[in-house]
Amino acid sequence: TSEHVDIVFTSGDSKYNDIPVSPVDLRADKTSQSSMSDESISDISSESVISDKESVHIEPDFCRDGMNTFPDVTLQLEQCKQEISELQNVIERLKREKAHFEVEASHTVCHSQIDQQRREIDLYKQEHELDLRTQTTMKLEIDTLRKQFETANKEKEATVMRYAVSEMEVINQRKERENLEKKYKECLKEKEGLSSKLKTTMIEKARINQLLDNKCSDLANAQRDVEKLKEELNARDIKIRWTQNKLKIEIENNKESEAQLQISYQTAF
Secondary structure, X not given: OHHHHHHHHHHHXXXXXXXXXXXXXXXXXXXXXXXXXXXXXXXXXXXHHHHHHHHHHHHHHHHHHOOOOOHHHHHHHHHHHHHHHHHHHHHHHHHHHHHHHHHHHHHHHHHHHHHHHHHHHHHHHHHHHHHHHHHHHHHHHHHHXXXXXXXXXXXXXXXXXXXXXXXXXXXXXXXXXXXXXXXXXXXXXXXXXXXXXXXXXXXXXXXXXXXXXXXXXXXXXXXXXXXHHHHHHHHHHHHHHHXXXXXXXXXXXXXXXXXXXXXXXHHHO
8 A cells, every 4th residue: 555655646746847837937938838739738738637536546545554553554545635736726827828819819810800901901092092093083084084075175266267367368368369360461551561670770780891801901901000119119219218218227337436436536635
């Protein structure tokens, strides 16, 4: 019976050490705890029930052998019960944390759904704005087409008016052409008279040209005479300048000779 009790306590201690009891470690490793399945928790609870049954079976054995014979066994039994209660508390805490993690997961799913709905709303808003822009564009195009239609009607009316005006102008131009033909015939008659006058003026022009040619020849002879006179004047000017320069040189030489004579006279006396 004592060997059986030792085995029960050893198995209980190993299971208690394998379970993560620290709350800090549980919070730090939320991902691993959130992935814990219901089967693991049920296994832990079933093992705790088995340990309870074993402890229940142990107590009659202790009663049969005598409580006074094994005082350490009773103490170990109390410790085992305490550990079992602690394990049950751990299981309850794990269940609560699992429920909390499931709530958090549902919250994340809700947040993702909300984000998806927001994106869909933004997409609908963009499509609505695009529809509004297309509507405004279509309105502008319709207004443009209406204006073009009105402009085309005005141009049509204007072309009809221009056609009527052009017909009136054609009639007026015919009348003007008839008047111009009459004037042209009159001009031909005047041309014949002017041609006869032109012949007489041409004869007079030839006579005047002959006179001008004679005058030009006389003018050319006079210009040649003037050029000769200019050349003679230039030659005389050159001679006069040369004589003036020579006179200046002689005057300067006389002044120098007079100055030398005065100096020599003063030195002699």
